[in-house]
Amino acid sequence: xxxxxxxxxxxxxxxxxxxxxxxxxxxxxxxxxxxxxxxxxxxxxxxxxxxxxxxxxxxxxxxxxxxxxxxxxxxxxxxxxxxxxxxxxxxxxxxxxxxxxxxxxxxxxxxxxxxxxxxxxxxxxxxxxxxxxxxxxxxxxxxxxxxx
Amino acid sequence: xxxxxxxxxxxxxxxxxxxxxxxxxxxxxxxxxxxxxxxxxxxxxxxxxxxxxxxxxxxxxxxxxxxxxxxxxxxxxxxxxxxxxxxxxxxxxxxxxxxxxxxxxxxxxxxxxxxxxxxxxxxxxxxxxxxxxxxxxxxxxxxxxxxxxxxxxxxxxxxxxxxxxxxxxxxxxxxxxxxxxxxxxxxxxxxxxxxxxxxxxxxxxxxxxxxxxxxxxxxxxxxxxxxxxxxxxxxxxxxxxxxxxxxxxxxxxxxxxxxxxxxxxxxxxxxxxxxxxxxxxxxxxxxxxxxxxxxxxxxxxxxxxxxxxxxxxxxxxxxxxxxxxxxxxxxxxxxxxxxxxxxxxxxxxxxxxxxxxxxxxxxxxxxxxxxxxxxxxxxxxxxxxxxxxxxxxxxxxxxxxxxx
Numbered sequence: 001x002x003x004x005x006x007x008x009x010x011x012x013x014x015x016x017x018x019x020x021x022x023x024x025x026x027x028x029x030x031x032x033x034x035x036x037x038x039x040x041x042x043x044x045x046x047x048x049x050x051x052x053x054x055x056x057x058x059x060x061x062x063x064x065x066x067x068x069x070x071x072x073x074x075x076x077x078x079x080x081x082x083x084x085x086x087x088x089x090x091x092x093x094x095x096x097x098x099x100x101x102x103x104x105x106x107x108x109x110x111x112x113x114x115x116x117x118x119x120x121x122x123x124x125x126x127x128x129x130x131x132x133x134x135x136x137x138x139x140x141x142x143x144x145x146x147x148x
Numbered sequence: 149x150x151x152x153x154x155x156x157x158x159x160x161x162x163x164x165x166x167x168x169x170x171x172x173x174x175x176x177x178x179x180x181x182x183x184x185x186x187x188x189x190x191x192x193x194x195x196x197x198x199x200x201x202x203x204x205x206x207x208x209x210x211x212x213x214x215x216x217x218x219x220x221x222x223x224x225x226x227x228x229x230x231x232x233x234x235x236x237x238x239x240x241x242x243x244x245x246x247x248x249x250x251x252x253x254x255x256x257x258x259x260x261x262x263x264x265x266x267x268x269x270x271x272x273x274x275x276x277x278x279x280x281x282x283x284x285x286x287x288x289x290x291x292x293x294x295x296x297x298x299x300x301x302x303x304x305x306x307x308x309x310x311x312x313x314x315x316x317x318x319x320x321x322x323x324x325x326x327x328x329x330x331x332x333x334x335x336x337x338x339x340x341x342x343x344x345x346x347x348x349x350x351x352x353x354x355x356x357x358x359x360x361x362x363x364x365x366x367x368x369x370x371x372x373x374x375x376x377x378x379x380x381x382x383x384x385x386x387x388x389x390x391x392x393x394x395x396x397x398x399x400x401x402x403x404x405x406x407x408x409x410x411x412x413x414x415x416x417x418x419x420x421x422x423x424x425x426x427x428x429x430x431x432x433x434x435x436x437x438x439x440x441x442x443x444x445x446x447x448x449x450x451x452x453x454x455x456x457x458x459x460x461x462x463x464x465x466x467x468x469x470x471x472x473x474x475x476x477x478x479x480x481x482x483x484x485x486x487x488x489x490x491x492x493x494x495x496x497x498x499x500x501x502x503x504x505x506x507x508x509x510x511x512x513x514x515x516x517x518x519x520x521x522x523x524x525x526x527x528x529x530x531x532x533x534x535x536x537x538x539x540x541x542x543x544x545x546x547x548x549x550x551x552x
Binding site: 008009027030031032033034035036043044045046047064065066067068069070071073074075076077078088090092097098099100101102103104105112116117118128138 | 273274276277281283286288289290291292293294295296297300303304305306307308311312352353354355356357358402403405407411412413414415416417418419420
């Protein structure tokens with residue numbers, strides 16, 4: 001039986017390949033952007049509150065900072081305790097157009113040695129983990145090869 | 149006029165007593181640690197538990213239901229005597245919320261003398277979110293989606309300092325060297341052994357660039373304070389008590405542009421320009437404004453060194469130096485023993501480990517002992533004004549200014 005591909009969180013990203021994007025919302029009144037998405041009310045305290053419209057975030061941004069997890073995180077992060085722990089890299093990325101910083105895991109194989117603050121990265125689709133029925137999908141950051 | 153709508157300065161509140169249960173991994177209930185600390189604070193104040201009109205407990209989320217109603221839990225453990233009860237939670241800032249609640253009751257005349265207690269019994273390893281599937285909870289999501297433990301956020305901040313300010317891992321290690329030497333002098337600390345830079349460098353990387361000895365542990369511990377109005381203190385014979393002059397409990401201002409635990413993203417600054425000062429800077433600013441003094445008036449500071457790099461960040465956020473100048477301050481010994489403004493004379497979280505709801509209260513205990521001249525071998529000479537600062541998850545600012 002083919003496994004289904006399910007986003008780890010519904011509504012946070014969409015599209016395939018080069019069309020893959022993080023998805024947030026934008027206030028029609030004040031233009032504030034929200035990721036993770038706000039769907040009920042604009043959080044700008046100076047805004048009377050407009051409609052929150054879905055918006056795709058910029059595909060590329062620059063590294064604000066990065067780190068890695070050398071030890072197995074606790075649940076609800078899903079890992080196989082039978083397998084040795086493989087460190088993962090986390091990248092905080094500044095999106096210029098939206099003027100916000102979004103955290104994400106790096107694409108497989110990207111280590112802290114491959115990264116510098118200010119370097120350009122792009123968002124790509126990735127797999128968080130798989131089980132018998134489901135491939136849980138997520139977003140990942142990957143260097144574009146353009147340096148600071 | 150203060151940003152909070154108040155008119156700025158407030159009256160002082162007296163610290164009549166301070167007490168702690170030593171930090172460690174003792175394997176007992178948080179209730180025991182809190183009760184031991186409370187009895188120590190009462191004895192220090194020369195008061196009976198029955199003299200106390202109100203008790204404020206700082207909650208723990210790790211002790212089941214009794215932890216969520218910590219005020220009543222401690223009151224029962226000490227023996228029901230009818231006191232007014234309050235329980236508060238604000239993550240790492242819970243202790244400061246408890247102090248501020250007690251202060252508000254005293255200044256409004258609801259109570260003359262209040263007992264403040266916080267205690268925790270911490271698990272081994274990483275803190276983890278509450279159980280169940282809760283996709284609306286940022287604290288659950290950051291673990292589920294990213295595996296982002298607390299140390300990974302500390303790693304992000306440390307790497308950012310290295311890139312922007314040129315700090316090095318060797319600089320970070322010197323914070324641990326300083327704090328461990330001070331913790332060795334503190335009988336309440338968990339770790340009482342001086343650590344060398346070589347030992348920090350030889351410890352395992354937990355979240356690049358931070359190593360095990362850069363990151364504070366999770367600990368058991370308990371701390372308590374007896375606070376009163378100045379009139380009660382005089383009647384009680386406390387001629388020149390330590391006085392709390394300000395408590396800052398501010399929230400961030402939109403847009404908050406520094407990635408904060410447990411968030412996955414910052415606010416967007418596209419529609420509203422960010423305030424000139426960051427959230428952490430605003431925490432200290434509010435405390436200074438209420439106290440009517442500034443960083444130049446401080447004799448010493450206790451800051452929340454969840455990591456070595458974060459201690460450096462606090463130097464700048466408290467205005468002890470300009471942005472990017474913290475390492476210079478550290479290298480010149482300004483924040484070390486005998487320096488112009490010693491930071492974490494207690495040994496800090498580096499020597500205690502974090503017992504979440506007790507920690508901000510423990511910081512005020514240290515302010516109290518230093519200002520009284522009772523801090524033994526770690527005494528800051530001529531201590532007259534001290535500040536304690538911390539930050540709780542989900543946007544809780546916390547700073548306390550005490551004077552004598």
